[in-house]
Amino acid sequence: xxxxxxxxxxxxxxxxxxxxxxxxxxxxRFLTRIKEGVLSGQRCPRCSNVYIPPRGSCPACGVPTExxxxxxxxxxxxxxxxxxxxxxxxxxxPPFVVANLVLDxxxxxxxxxxxxxxxxxxxxxxxxxxxxxxxxxxxYAMDNIRYFRPIDEPDxxxxxxxxxxxxxxxx
Amino acid sequence: xxxxxxxxxxxxxxxxxRRGDVSIAGLVREAAVNxxxxxxxxxxxIEAVILGKAPDxxxxxxxxxxxxxxxxxCNGKPMLRVHTAGSVGGSTALVAAxxxxxxxxxxxxxxxxxxxxxxxxxxxxxxxxxxxxxxxAGAGGYFAPIIREYMRRSGAPRDVGIxxxxxxxxxxxxxxxxxxxLPNITMQEVEESMxxxxxxxxxxxxxxxxxxxxxxxAAEELVHESPKPPAWIRGVAMRSEPTMYAGRDExxxxxxxxxxxxxxRQAGITDPRRDLDxxxxxxxxxxxxPMWLENLGFAAQGEGWKLTMAGATSLDEGGDIxxxxxxxxxxxxxxxxxxxxxxAEAARQVRGDAGAHQVPGxxxxxxxxxxGGAQFFAMWVVGADKP
Numbered sequence: 001x002x003x004x005x006x007x008x009x010x011x012x013x014x015x016x017x018x019x020x021x022x023x024x025x026x027x028x029r030f031l032t033r034i035k036e037g038v039l040s041g042q043r044c045p046r047c048s049n050v051y052i053p054p055r056g057s058c059p060a061c062g063v064p065t066e067x068x069x070x071x072x073x074x075x076x077x078x079x080x081x082x083x084x085x086x087x088x089x090x091x092x093x094p095p096f097v098v099a100n101l102v103l104d105x106x107x108x109x110x111x112x113x114x115x116x117x118x119x120x121x122x123x124x125x126x127x128x129x130x131x132x133x134x135x136x137x138x139x140y141a142m143d144n145i146r147y148f149r150p151i152d153e154p155d156x157x158x159x160x161x162x163x164x165x166x167x168x169x170x171x
Numbered sequence: 172x173x174x175x176x177x178x179x180x181x182x183x184x185x186x187x188x189r190r191g192d193v194s195i196a197g198l199v200r201e202a203a204v205n206x207x208x209x210x211x212x213x214x215x216x217i218e219a220v221i222l223g224k225a226p227d228x229x230x231x232x233x234x235x236x237x238x239x240x241x242x243x244x245c246n247g248k249p250m251l252r253v254h255t256a257g258s259v260g261g262s263t264a265l266v267a268a269x270x271x272x273x274x275x276x277x278x279x280x281x282x283x284x285x286x287x288x289x290x291x292x293x294x295x296x297x298x299x300x301x302x303x304x305x306x307x308a309g310a311g312g313y314f315a316p317i318i319r320e321y322m323r324r325s326g327a328p329r330d331v332g333i334x335x336x337x338x339x340x341x342x343x344x345x346x347x348x349x350x351x352x353l354p355n356i357t358m359q360e361v362e363e364s365m366x367x368x369x370x371x372x373x374x375x376x377x378x379x380x381x382x383x384x385x386x387x388x389a390a391e392e393l394v395h396e397s398p399k400p401p402a403w404i405r406g407v408a409m410r411s412e413p414t415m416y417a418g419r420d421e422x423x424x425x426x427x428x429x430x431x432x433x434x435x436r437q438a439g440i441t442d443p444r445r446d447l448d449x450x451x452x453x454x455x456x457x458x459x460x461p462m463w464l465e466n467l468g469f470a471a472q473g474e475g476w477k478l479t480m481a482g483a484t485s486l487d488e489g490g491d492i493x494x495x496x497x498x499x500x501x502x503x504x505x506x507x508x509x510x511x512x513x514x515a516e517a518a519r520q521v522r523g524d525a526g527a528h529q530v531p532g533x534x535x536x537x538x539x540x541x542x543g544g545a546q547f548f549a550m551w552v553v554g555a556d557k558p
Contacts, residue, residue: 009191010289015231027302049417053302059413079316082369088294090305095369098306100316107417112304124323141301158323162417 026056026065031140037132041106043067049107053142073130074168075103075148076156082119097122101148105166112142116149125155127169176271177394177401178518178553180210180387186350186503189288190381195235196242199284202383202508203243206280210387210397214244217387218276223253223263223283224507228295230286243282255411257310258453259283260384260510261540261549265407267388268551272404277390284383285505292379292506311376311456313544315368318458321422322370325461327476329370332457333361336375336501338485339454343498345486345527350380350503375457375501382505384512391557402518402553405535406437414544421545427466430548435468438535438552444469444483447552448533449493449520451513453540455500460484464494467539486528496520496528510540514551521555 023031026042030053033040041052042065049058050069057064080099086092097114099122114122116131128148138144153169182205184190190198199222207213220243222236232238236252243250251270253263260283267281297307307313321327340356343349356374364374387397394401410430412419419425431443440446452467454460464475464484469492482488486496495501497516500509517538519525525533534555541548 013231021301023302031301044417047417051417058416060416060418079320081312081315081319081371082366083312084365084367084369085309087306088291088297089299092306098312098316108415110303111306113306124320143304145304 024056026054029068030054034142034144035138035140037135037138037144039071039073039103041069041071043069050105051108052103052106053110069105069166071103071105071166072168073103073145074151075101075106075128076161076164077114077122077124077126077128078102078109078161079124080114080122082122095119099128099148101128102162104164104168107162109162112145113147114149115147123155125158125161127151127153127156174272174274175391175403175558176268176388177391177403178386178515179389179394179397179399179401180206180212181515181519182206182209182385183348183512183515184382185348186380186382186505188350188378188380190286191288195230195232195284195286195289196239198286198381199239199282199383200242202284202385203280203282206385206387209399212387212397217244217248217278217280219249219251219270219279220245221251221253221263221267221270221279221281223259223511225257225259225285226254226295229290229292229506231290243280255547255549256542257506258510258540258542258547258549260508260512261514261538262409262510262547264386264511264514264538265409265549265551267386268404268407271388271390277393279388280385281388281511282383282385283508283511285507286381287379287505288381311368311371314456315371317421317545318456318462319370321458321462324422325473325476327461328480330358330362331461331476331479332370332375333358334479335454335457335460336361338487339495339499339501341487342496342528343502346497346502348503349498350378350382351498371456371458377455377500377504380503380505382503382508384508384515386511386515386518399524400522400555402521402555403557404551405554405558406434406552408433408437409549411547414546422462423466423472424545426546427463427541427548430550431467434550434552438554440552443467443537444492447492447535447537449496449530450537450539451497451499451516452494452537453500453510453513454495455504455509457501460494463539467537486530493530496525496530510542510549513540514538517551518553521553523555
């Protein structure tokens, strides 16, 4: 038996998958609205929680969500991580901050990039706002928002994160 | 449950970065042969095979169970594939157990595997979707913010994760099958390792491993046909919850608490720290030890880290409730098999067959697995004594 270092035991065979993404009614509505620069969620008729991006049902109550709620592009850092390794097929250079953000008026977080900040100063409860791509680059995608950046507003107490009205801190 | 069932054979492979000497089929067969040998049985003694692994996208072999029938000696026999993300090793064992407990089969072989060297897990878990930005930096990137929230809530000192990383590697150094062999690891070494997903460092994360784990589970009437002591299955439970819902407690998931309560009730456990002798718990990132100590009721909420820091979970420090004596997921992580290794190692302990990482006199042990966004849970309690 040859030395295993000289033996070919495997070859790399890249595969390519091309597919059409069928979003479903609620995410399709969300994507249509975000193409117009509007963040649109849905409210659960039973627990009144607002989901964004909406999936057309409330996972807690198991009921369909119909009522559309327009949300601002301001929110709060629920938690975050500073990532030191690159993401496959993504040009972002580490270290970068990926944050779990809750928009004002929403009751669920999503992840997005946090930028224009000192990584060491990012904190739970910090107030942030979206930085959008130029309007002509908008498509049917969440990355119409390039990233979020900190804004000059007092931090939100932990107990209130995910519970602010659409009017934010002033509300 | 109607029929009593027990683990009568356990087989594992060596866990390492790359098992270039075997194919996937060779890998699962190695574990299966070891389990049959341990059980003193032949292929013909097995009635059905229950197979589990993590997503097919990992190795790019779709429905690998079909191609593995030859290697697992189950041509013409019933075979079932189980898939519940990272918890799959645990839930596969439970599905196998249920097929014996229900009386469907008298003796089943159950096998799980992953060949991470032939796969790209990070890529497989990062398929872009338009309503979410493409920022998926692997499992560590997903769990790091949840860990940060635990740290905030509990006020735990910053070095709890470092302590777990050292403790589990010292345990792993007692286990010749463990992938990482780091008998001289120090707190300083872990602390100085690269911060990958702040607050998680490189040495606070699990490795990528090749490996397979197998068990033979038999009905009570056939248990005596295997020579070594059985591990009696005293309780089995699975629970799941949605990945995302408003108000979800990601740090201390309801499904995990419910699953633990169910399995403890079946096994007659009222105080897990007192009643159990040891536990094998799915801890792929160091901080999940204190988090699961609380979720599983070994400590009050916000106090799991105190057990860790006091050495209660350490075999080397003579702790009263050693966790992950085998080295745990932090020492070996063939993803699809990792949950079953927890279940099998719990069984090894109560069979008195755990070698240098044996907890002296262990009679009752917990095996635990979780997966997805910490939303799938699988647990069993095994005992030296027949219930």
